[in-house]
Amino acid sequence: MRRRPIFLISVLCFGFAFFYIPILSMIVYSFNGSRLATVWGGFSTKWYVSLFSNRQVGAALLLSLKIALISATMATILGTMAGIALARFRRFKGRLFFSGMVTAPLIMPDVITGISSLMLFILMAEWIGWPATRGFTTITLAHITFSMVYVTTIVQSRLISAERDIEEAAMDLGSKPWQVLWDITLPVIFPAILSGWLLAFTISLDEVVITSFTTGPGNTTLPLLIWSKVKLGVTPDINALATIIVLVVGIGVVIAGWLMNRAEKQRDRDARLAYRANE
Amino acid sequence: MQDPFVRIEGVSKLFGAFQAVRDVNLTVGKGEIFALLGGSGCGKTTLLRMLAGFEEPSAGRIFLDGQDMTGVPPWERPVHMMFQSYALFPHMSVEKNVAYGLKHERMTKAEREERVRAMLDLVQLTQFAHRKPHQISGGQRQRVALARALARQPKLLLLDEPLAALDKKLREQTQFELMSIQERTGVTFIVVTHDQEEAMTLADRIAVMDKGQVRQSGTPTDIYEYPNSRFVAGFIGSITSFDGRVTAVEGEVSRVDVPGLGTEIVARSVAGAASGQAVTVALRPEKVTLTRDRLEGPNAIAGEIKDIAYFGKDSLYRVTLPSGQLIAVHGVNAKRAEAGRPDWHDKVWLSFDPAAAILLTE
Numbered sequence: 001m002r003r004r005p006i007f008l009i010s011v012l013c014f015g016f017a018f019f020y021i022p023i024l025s026m027i028v029y030s031f032n033g034s035r036l037a038t039v040w041g042g043f044s045t046k047w048y049v050s051l052f053s054n055r056q057v058g059a060a061l062l063l064s065l066k067i068a069l070i071s072a073t074m075a076t077i078l079g080t081m082a083g084i085a086l087a088r089f090r091r092f093k094g095r096l097f098f099s100g101m102v103t104a105p106l107i108m109p110d111v112i113t114g115i116s117s118l119m120l121f122i123l124m125a126e127w128i129g130w131p132a133t134r135g136f137t138t139i140t141l142a143h144i145t146f147s148m149v150y151v152t153t154i155v156q157s158r159l160i161s162a163e164r165d166i167e168e169a170a171m172d173l174g175s176k177p178w179q180v181l182w183d184i185t186l187p188v189i190f191p192a193i194l195s196g197w198l199l200a201f202t203i204s205l206d207e208v209v210i211t212s213f214t215t216g217p218g219n220t221t222l223p224l225l226i227w228s229k230v231k232l233g234v235t236p237d238i239n240a241l242a243t244i245i246v247l248v249v250g251i252g253v254v255i256a257g258w259l260m261n262r263a264e265k266q267r268d269r270d271a272r273l274a275y276r277a278n279e
Numbered sequence: 280m281q282d283p284f285v286r287i288e289g290v291s292k293l294f295g296a297f298q299a300v301r302d303v304n305l306t307v308g309k310g311e312i313f314a315l316l317g318g319s320g321c322g323k324t325t326l327l328r329m330l331a332g333f334e335e336p337s338a339g340r341i342f343l344d345g346q347d348m349t350g351v352p353p354w355e356r357p358v359h360m361m362f363q364s365y366a367l368f369p370h371m372s373v374e375k376n377v378a379y380g381l382k383h384e385r386m387t388k389a390e391r392e393e394r395v396r397a398m399l400d401l402v403q404l405t406q407f408a409h410r411k412p413h414q415i416s417g418g419q420r421q422r423v424a425l426a427r428a429l430a431r432q433p434k435l436l437l438l439d440e441p442l443a444a445l446d447k448k449l450r451e452q453t454q455f456e457l458m459s460i461q462e463r464t465g466v467t468f469i470v471v472t473h474d475q476e477e478a479m480t481l482a483d484r485i486a487v488m489d490k491g492q493v494r495q496s497g498t499p500t501d502i503y504e505y506p507n508s509r510f511v512a513g514f515i516g517s518i519t520s521f522d523g524r525v526t527a528v529e530g531e532v533s534r535v536d537v538p539g540l541g542t543e544i545v546a547r548s549v550a551g552a553a554s555g556q557a558v559t560v561a562l563r564p565e566k567v568t569l570t571r572d573r574l575e576g577p578n579a580i581a582g583e584i585k586d587i588a589y590f591g592k593d594s595l596y597r598v599t600l601p602s603g604q605l606i607a608v609h610g611v612n613a614k615r616a617e618a619g620r621p622d623w624h625d626k627v628w629l630s631f632d633p634a635a636a637i638l639l640t641e
């Protein structure tokens with residue numbers, strides 16, 4: 001029995017090492033003074049300097065953020081509506097078909113989604129003359145399409161587990177269904193909507209395959225830029241860029257976790273207080 | 280007599296092939312506390328949900344204050360419901376919860392605040408006005424739910440097991456609180472419960488439900504003293520029942536032969552009792568007198584004490600009859616113990632008035 005923890009711990013360590021050593025080595029090599037990725041040339045921050053003076057990187061980052069913000073917001077609005085429709089209006093025609101259709105894109109290969117989006121845009125340009133060129137608009141539309149699915153899934157599962165009672169109570173107190181949606185349902189599921197938005201945002205931010213199908217000349221997002229640079233060999237400034245991304249994401253995760261943890265502890269304290277006050 | 284305030288006419292509810300409520304006919308008067316009593320799954324909540332408008336009856340109609348409620352959505356009914364789970368809005372403070380229904384009323388801000396304050400006063404929660412539902416205890420939540428349902432001054436308040444989540448002491452206290460609130464507001468209450476004592480304490484009238492049907496409705500006294508079936512007699516209070524056959528009907532009373540008892544039972548007749556009919560005679564423990572010597576009167580059965588449960592002010596005896604059946608008998612301990620109360624294994628006589636024996640044909 002005493003041997004088992006050792007076994008488990010070593011498996012755990014191996015797993016973590018497998019996951020984090022590449023990231024760690026990338027961070028270390030971003031401070032490499034040498035131009036060659038495999039030769040250590042002393043500590044230096046010159047790649048960060050060159051990165052910040054690179055206009056191409058700045059433009060790509062801006063484009064990526066713009067696309068991610070808009071597509072995540074649109075996907076959240078549409079996805080939430082679809083999720084509510086699927087979870088609440090139980091008896092509409094073709095509900096089962098519709099909910100199957102919603103989850104299918106989750107397992108669809110990106111290449112297929114990319115190609116079909118591209119085909120649609122080309123056909124549309126031919127038939128109605130829009131979109132005339134591919135770029136920001138087409139990428140954003142494609143991103144809305146696939147990230148909406150994630151929001152719908154999250155919202156739907158949150159609603160299924162939510163108490164139906166409180167919506168009925170609001171209706172009972174005189175609110176019509178749309179008022180109930182606005183006053184009760186949306187505020188109660190807001191955390192789920194927020195996490196749906198965050199997920200849509202991050203997925204959009206590092207999407208490569210679908211973006212490369214739907215982009216046009218002169219519209220390079222950050223992941224596309226990294227991708228095209230890496231094809232010419234890994235340069236230390238890519239390491240520096242990736243390190244910054246890891247850092248930003250890491251800080252975001254830590255803050256989100258801390259906030260959630262704090263809210264939970266606050267709830268616990270409140271509940272204990274309430275029971276003590278009642279005695 | 281004034282028109283009934285709530286009239287339920289031949290209401291049934293089917294869920295697929297399952298009949299949750301079956302041809303229910305009930306009337307509730309204005310200002311009454313009416314209890315729906317029955318075991319788990321007998322359709323109490325379903326009936327309440329039809330009154331509130333969350334479910335449409337599969338058949339039958341519901342009238343409220345003379346108005347047909349068919350097709351009227353929940354938000355337009357002058358009916359509020361207190362949910363079994365309380366269903367408080369988790370993201371709103373106690374005060375906001377109570378005020379929620381008032382936003383549909385034509386009233387000024389000051390009037391609204393005044394109403395909320397009055398409601399919180401009524402349920403004694405003023406000091407918790409700014410807390411969220413998860414920051415108060417179960418009993419307090421229950422009172423918030425009550426205040427919220429009363430705030431719009433409904434004509435009819437539906438309460439689904441309002442006290443089920445409370446412990447015994449708090450439950451008894453809250454029962455009286457509910458009654459006094461009902462008296463002060465004059466709102467008609469329909470209370471669902473599976474606790475017969477609660478129904479007897481709270482209600483002016485009770486309907487006993489079983490498998491979707493109303494088996495009997497009436498005042499607590501009616502239901503307790505004059506149950507119309509074995510089910511109702513057994514559901515409310517405790518009884519000992521004897522199966523037998525009517526041998527003769529003589530004016531006011533029927534004679535019932537019970538095999539193995541050694542004597543026949545004389546019970547007050549009911550409509551429909553005829554000679555030769557199979558019937559059940561039900562006896563309540565407190566209606567039987569237990570003595571050492573045989574008392575004069577029509578009903579006297581010999582027996583032997585098997586068990587005594589001593590409660591102080593009274594005792595419950597379990598007596599073995601000649602037929603081997605056990606009967607529960609209640610005795611008040613009016614005298615001190617040394618005065619010679621019946622003891623274990625004593626031979627005793629049990630006697631009761633014909634009017635105290637309940638004759639059941641159903």
Ligand SMILES: Nc1ncnc2c1ncn2[C@@H]1O[C@H](COP(=O)(O)OP(=O)(O)OP(=O)(O)O)[C@@H](O)[C@H]1O
Nearest residue numbers: 294297299317318319320321322323324325326473
């Ligand atoms: N939406 C529904 N679909 C199918 N069956 C249902 C539905 N709602 C209730 N039932 C069934 O109808 C019956 C009556 O349910 P109801 O909730 O009215 O019982 P109840 O008397 O309130 O019981 P309890 O005391 O346990 O609350 C149950 O057998 C239940 O399974």
Ligand SMILES: [Mg+2]
Nearest residue numbers: 323324363439
């Ligand atoms: Mg119920």
